[in-house]
Amino acid sequence: MSRTPQRDPNVVYYNTSHPERSILPRLDPAQFLSSFDRIYRVRSFLYSGKNWPNLSSSHNLCLALHSSMESLQQLLQVTRTFSGPISLSLFTPGPYYGLINLFLQHAAKCHPKVMRNLAIHVMFPIQFPLTIEDIPSNTEVNCSTPYDLTRHRLAAFKKLVYPESRMRNLAQRGCPTPFTFIFDIDMRIPEQFDKDVEYFLATKGNRCPKCIFIIPVYEVDGLTAYANLPRNKTELLDQVKSKKARIYHIKTYPWGQKMSHLEQWEKLPKDVGPHVAYELEKYQFTYEPIFIGPTSMPSFDERFTGFGLCRNTQFYELFVAGFQFHLLNDGFLIHMGFKVPGERKPWKSKELLRNQRLVPQFAQEIKVKYGRDPCQMSLKLRTYRPSKWKDIDCPINEKPLENNVQSMINFMNVT
Known part of the structure; x- marks a missing residue:
């Protein structure tokens, strides 16, 4: 009688026959909004964790983070000591969208607490539209070993300028709380x-x-x-x-x-x-x-x-x-x-x-x-x-002056 092989509890098994396991949706690049200068495409809230609605409405402070694929591994450490809502913007040119998605699936299984508090937004250059490749059905990720995204780094994207200000703004716009804390990952x-x-x-x-x-x-x-x-x-x-x-x-x-x-x-x-x-x-x-x-x-x-x-x-x-x-x-x-x-x-x-x-x-x-x-x-x-x-x-002792428009309104009200 054949036995079903025992599965290692520290290993996550992925199968493309279960698309619900995908964290980032498989969207066509045309479904992303163009930036005002038509250099980037952007989508906010491609993912929001189970705790996001409650945390974002009950907390005063939201953590706004941004990352490229090369630095994303640090997400698991920086969020370990923050219990509030976290707005994360990701830079995903070309195949990096799919690779980051694989990392996020690993995080959802191995570090579910982190993923529950997250909202994720995505930006990529129009000249390097994201590509979505199927994850091989035999892909295995060991939860006892950090998933190394840097091994997938591609030379074609090394010369890309990382849009730091845009990425910070994208993360900040995702914060619904009265205060925002923005720092690097x-x-x-x-x-x-x-x-x-x-x-x-x-x-x-x-x-x-x-x-x-x-x-x-x-x-x-x-x-x-x-x-x-x-x-x-x-x-x-x-x-x-x-x-x-x-x-x-x-x-x-x-x-x-x-x-x-x-x-x-x-x-x-x-x-x-x-x-x-x-x-x-x-x-x-x-x-x-x-x-x-x-x-x-x-x-x-x-x-x-x-x-x-x-x-x-x-x-x-x-x-x-x-x-x-x-x-x-x-x-x-x-x-x-x-x-x-x-x-x-x-x-x-x-x-x-x-x-x-x-x-x-x-x-x-x-x-x-x-x-x-x-x-x-x-x-x-x-x-x-x-x-x-x-x-x-x-x-820092000069009192702020009203701008010209407000000064004119005040003058008209007095007169």
């Missing part, structure tokens, strides 16, 4: 931080509709990051003291976190739960903090694509628009691994140079849009070389 949140911040936003954050809450960002060396990630401020400061952790980009781009004054933050006593430690006193164009902000805040300017100036330019608009900047005392973000000088790829330098050339026109438009130009920042950004932008700062 290679960063980690300490345990309990999401619940503490949720309470803070519910009790204090909603009192200030134009407040930005800046989160300290540190980087931890590779071995420590994977073996002993700091769980609280005390453990983080211990690792800073032993030189296993340091301020993010301190060796490669120290101006990125300079205005946060993290040396001062490190001296503050640890408290129970996050609260405002201090307000920023100065603004600097090269400052690129990571923060929690109202979901209705200005989005990233999509003319800045690829590497460099995506965060700087969004924060510049927030500054001109009159937002208030508060740094939280408890809680932080961790980047996995130290940033090392000289490791920047040549293609990143080219993308940065292109984005730098767009800044003067962008700053001029922001000046006109809000009817104000604190410290003549737009003039300085036009006349200073990019290497000197780090020398431009401005006190």
Whole structure:
């Protein structure tokens, strides 16, 4: 008598005869919407997990993540310590759509808790429309071994510019909560931080509709990051003291976190739960903090694509628009691994140079849009070389002025 072979409980068996197992639907590329400039095709909410409706209506904070296929493996780690709704935008040129779908099926079986909290949105270049290939019926994925997507990397897509600003905006637009937290998928949140911040936003954050809450960002060396990630401020400061952790980009781009004054933050006593430690006193164009902000805040300017100036330019608009900047005392973000000088790829330098050339026109438009130009920042950004932008700062004490249209309305009402 023949026996049915025993199946390994750690292995997921896929079969194309069960299309309901597919996470991303098998849509024709023409069913995706074109971007305003007809460079990309986009679809929102191709997938939403079982918990998404309840989480998105009951939470104050939504995590907005973006990823290409090469980085998607980190989704499982970054979401492990976040219990709220997660809006994820994915870049899926060509066959990557099908490969990412395979990874997501693996995650749905092996990490169901992660998938239940997700909403997924997709973007791909029109010149590389997605292709959907059947998954072989004998495909097996072992749940005890992380699924390695990078082995499928194709040389044809290595030169594609990753549309970072668009991907962040796509993820942010998927967040229905009052506040959004946007950071990169290679960063980690300490345990309990999401619940503490949720309470803070519910009790204090909603009192200030134009407040930005800046989160300290540190980087931890590779071995420590994977073996002993700091769980609280005390453990983080211990690792800073032993030189296993340091301020993010301190060796490669120290101006990125300079205005946060993290040396001062490190001296503050640890408290129970996050609260405002201090307000920023100065603004600097090269400052690129990571923060929690109202979901209705200005989005990233999509003319800045690829590497460099995506965060700087969004924060510049927030500054001109009159937002208030508060740094939280408890809680932080961790980047996995130290940033090392000289490791920047040549293609990143080219993308940065292109984005730098767009800044003067962008700053001029922001000046006109809000009817104000604190410290003549737009003039300085036009006349200073990019290497000197780090020398431009401005006190944050000027009251925001109403724009020209609102000023005219007020004048007419008075008269």
